[in-house]
Amino acid sequence: MAENIKVAVRVRPFNEREKTMKSKLCLQMVGNTTTITDEKGGTKNFTFDYSYWSHEGFKSNADGYLEPTDSKYADQKKVFADLGQGVLDNAWGGYNCSLFAYGQTGSGKSYSMVGYGANKGIVPIVCERLFQDIDKRMKEGNKAEYQVKVSMLEIYNEQCRDLFNSNSFKVKGGLKVRNNPKKGFFVDGLSTLPVSNYADVERKMNEGTRNRTVAATQMNQTSSRAHTVVAINFTQKSPNKEGKSMTKTSIINLVDLAGSERANKTGATGDRLKEGSAINQSLSSLGNVITALAEAAEGNKKVHVPYRDSVLTKLLQNALGGNSKTVMIAALSPANVNYEETLSTLRYANRAKAIKTKAVVNESPTDKLIRELREENAKLMEMLKQGGGGDAAGASNKEEVEELKKEMEEQMKQNQNEMEAMKKTWEERLAEESKINKDKIEAEKKKQEQMKSVPHLWNLNADASLCGMVVHFCPEGDSKIGNKSAATQPDILLAGLSIHKEHAVISNKKEKVTILPVGGAKVVLNGDEIREEKQLNHHDRVMFGTSHLYIFHHPKTYATWLKNKDAKAQEPKPTFEEAQAEIAENSGFMGISSGIKSKSNKDDLILQEDLIQLLPMINETNAISEELNKKVGFEVVLVSPQARGLKEGKTEIMVKMKDLDNGNEWTWDRNKFINRKYIMQEMYMNYMEGDPDWDLPQDQDPFWEDPDTEVLIGNVHVYLSSLAFMIELEETMPITDFKGNEQGHLMLEVHPCDDKWNNIEDGYVEPADLKGQKYNFTININGARGLPSKYDRSFCTFKFYLDDVPIKCDECTGFNPNYKFKQQFTYSPVTQQLLDYIQKEALVINVWGKQKKEQNVQKSLNTRELMQREKTLLRPGFTRLDTSASKEHIHMNESNYKMQSEVNTYRKRAERAELKINKLYDMCNKAKEKKEKNLKIEDVEGVLNSNNRFKGVARMMALIESAKDDNMGKVTSQACVLQ
């Protein structure tokens, strides 16, 4: 019978960073309903099968287990009881079951699925209970035979890797996903290992996680971008009523999905290169499959479910729309900073509720299964003999026939293997496996013992579940660190970016441990790159190259701590975020992070998170560039909206790519950079795998940018207030870049004009008098002076008032271009809104450049040499940029320009007023001389009181021309008031 997918959501506690930032809670849960609140207090409700409140209401017991202190709190036991127990019951019933965790990075997927320390998640408890139940039944004298096999798979960038077999990581393009008419999609060559107890499973999963950690570090991959699928294959063989052996098989798929990133963060980049290779394909395909299935469940029969679009959806086809009982758990972050992501997770989960699956008991006699496979093989053989079945399958050309043949052969091989596996007794397989396990168990025991007495390094990873997976010991004497091309095998073998043959030496002399980088190798200790020997202390952070980040553990210090600790204390350990923040701060970003912390508003929090996320990426792309000799360097820059030529918006982190050969620069937004980074990573992976085609043609090369791409040289902020007084503006204004540095000057004129578009030279009015009138003026951009010489062409754009589309002047060559640009504007009638705009806002003119195409003379230098020549890129990786100062600088510059422009307007108004008063005096004097006495004081007053003083001045002048002697004094004094 079809039944709906069970959907649960779970909210975690605030993490340390959110606490420091005093984050606000945006989620509430009452019963099964989850309510999310936006910044303005607006709420949205969602109802699920379960809404788990794990945000607060708990305490840590002696062994670190988080237990409830109030009834609302959902601990691991509760979540298991609701979700895990069902999975287990279904497995016993012979149903396939699937459990998958969805949510943004760091929201708690691994916590629910796998768990940490004493807080075991669903996966280990399911395994543990399964074996407990088997033991119990065996003890009760049950005649059945039970087999449990596990496999662990990772999908990264649409490639499958067997986490139990690190050799599979070397298979180019990953393991193949094939389709079997009976089984559906499966991963060819994936090891499914027999296990006989829970300790076996635990050990295997640890091994898988360790393999994953090493590979991710070497390849500089972000593990939260990978999907992990643990499959437990549970078979029960028991005699049926007729005494025949029947098998009931259940596959339990436990899927920890890649982090679902913020929509606006991974959204379209506008880049010429398509979305970062295939990195997100599986997750977005999963979204499409869920939507399609939900539509189908609502009665739309025509809907096509795009399972084949990605590896993940192929493998989850049964879990989502077929023979499986399925549970989805959506992990939620409680912090308002993550409002958008959390809302999108809730919507995703809400859609999934509609999906229906139809699980059936997988029951079949073993002999029947073997017979079927044998028959299928015979059929395939027959088809092969007849020429590959080409005609039958409609394959028309030779290549297709060959392809089909290959597929058939592989299918036969697969069938054969399966038959062998089935024939082999369970005991045989277990014996084989336990032989392999024995050595591993011994090695693991030795390692655990060693960890108590020998100083060592343990790894840190962005993914909390991968921390501590890799351990390197530093025994008495010297331990050499290097890569595999070292003359003698290093004691600590590292691979990957920026790791030198001989990278560093760690010396342990009577428990005093020191570290010394070799040559120019990069070793960062507690955030600072070191060049000489330094002592290592307990919990020091050490980074080799650009991605191998470790914590140093000194057993002696730890033993002292253990002795003095109070009963419940857990040793506080440095986190990945802290280590990254420290590196960021020591790289000159202190200003940003402290500035951001002090404000602690939502935008600043996001900015800081982005920064900590981007810095290691910058490091990595610089290292990849160096390794692939791409001759470009990357640098993080903080750009205010004003500096981007926008009137409002958020300060953003951007990335500058610099061509180290010729100094050309491009500024990329965050999305574009991350997108490019994934393509760079893929390129590097191909290079490492020895693919001769690793280097991409220019138009697909993520390191290449067309010099014809326009680059924002800088902006000019023009304050137009004088225009509101009908006074012209003639200025040479500085062009400032996003750091607030001058990049040249722009020569600009704004002229009020008469109806024939002649400039009004001596206009002067009060702004209020312009209201309701017709107003003509021109904006002229005459040219620029002193632009940086790397731009050989430039042009300007600007939007005036309500313009949607920017006005663009023609492109000119040279660093002193003469744009000779003139644009006429007519407003009739002038509105208060226009007057406000002119008086209060700045017109932003963006100056764009196109960079010279020719390369310069540095061809002989490689990327590393070029990077070292670069002052700003002295250390490949982090670049020193006092961005907080530049932010301040931009701000100061902007207010300076504004003040200067106001002063100029006042000065001009005073000049104009003086000019007019002088003119009045002149006229009065002339009138006095003529002794004309027909000017009436009422006439002057009437004019002065009229709203339209502009016209008034003209009339009054005419009146004064004919003024009478005795009225003269009053007339002139009134005229002065007017001015």
Ligand SMILES: Nc1ncnc2c1ncn2[C@@H]1O[C@H](COP(=O)(O)OP(=O)(O)OP(=O)(O)O)[C@@H](O)[C@H]1O
């Ligand atoms: N329910 C919870 N109670 C207590 N702590 C939790 C809970 N859920 C998550 N955490 C903590 O939050 C942190 C992040 O959780 P977790 O590693 O599970 O996230 P994730 O979504 O799996 O992240 P990633 O995508 O990077 O793998 C961990 O330190 C974890 O211990």
